[in-house]
Amino acid sequence: MPSNNQRNNELEFTPTFGTQLHIGVAYGKFDHYRLIDCIRLCEYAPDETSDKAYMLGLEEGGLNSAEALMLARYYMFNQVYFHRLRRIYDYHLRKFFLKWIGSIGLDRTDPFLGLMDLTDNDVLHSMQECISDNNSELKGLAERIVCRNHFKDVYTIKDDDIQSNPTIIEDLEKDLITEFSDEQICICKTDKGPGNCNFPVIKTDGEVVASTNLSSVLQHIPKIKLDTIYADRTIVENVLTWLNTNMESYKKGERP
Known part of the structure; x- marks a missing residue:
């Protein structure tokens, strides 16, 4: 326009x-x-x-x-x-990339010094190498993407939730990370105006x-506002149970 x-x-x-x-x-x-x-x-x-x-x-x-x-x-x-899957893959890719650029000697404070010389094939090949190396600290992060072992979405905040409690996503984020782990929980927040x-x-x-x-x-x-809670597949059932037990309290602004 x-x-x-x-x-x-x-x-x-x-x-x-x-x-x-x-x-x-x-x-x-x-x-x-x-x-x-x-x-x-x-x-x-x-x-x-x-x-x-x-x-x-x-x-x-x-x-x-x-x-x-x-x-x-x-x-x-x-x-x-x-889309819910595109956003979680963005999250996993960022996590992998931030550690990977350090492992190949790029300066994280100014990664563009060498980043422009890399191609998609370089990154995908490195992911495959990390998966094949059982001693690589990037193995798990690479598997999230290549092996489709991404976090599963367990709940998307609705407009009614925010109207009931404007801080519900912040409250849930703090308590979910405390209850589980910031390595197993991800909350992707999207807030974009119409342009x-x-x-x-x-x-x-x-x-x-x-x-x-x-x-x-x-x-x-309309403005697009999508706040989605994702969890590691190993704890999805536990997170769903926790949310089912406590969600009504959070909607009322009451943290259990």
Whole structure:
């Protein structure tokens, strides 16, 4: 979408088409031909305190396509980029990577000094070597990814939970780690806004107005908030039992 601020004017098209093509979903489809055809340069002041400046905007006829793009972006993030399995693999990959770059001599404070010379094949090959070496301290971390021995999701915080107790995820995180271990429990927190939905639109009479003044859809693109509790497979049943026993107390803001 046209993203305008004091520093730059740019088109921020999310990679919805590429993602839906490679993973076989339809969330990323929208009428990009219509959207591109309606892009125009216009003079616009985003607020009363700003001077008018040239910015990228849309003709009013492209507004529905812009709405479709923002909704496609929301669905793609919600269903794909923030999928429960993708997030836990992110967690395991970070854990492996932070230890691995130290073991191969990269400076953790500035890993980019040598990181750009590495390829995906280098990392995957190293994981296989770690799995084959019973003495490697990275063996378990590599197996999480290569052998699909990832943590299992045991609970996702719901909107009703947060409305009942705004600090429920923090309370659960502290007590679960105390009850079990930070090596066996992971809480992945995702909190992402809808992005910049406010851009100039050129109406049919030539007036330039904010997109959110014309579109109730853009006013209400929801924020994505996903807080999911994951546990090592060896303790999943114990964690589920603990949650079933104590969850109602946490919803009331009462820590047992």
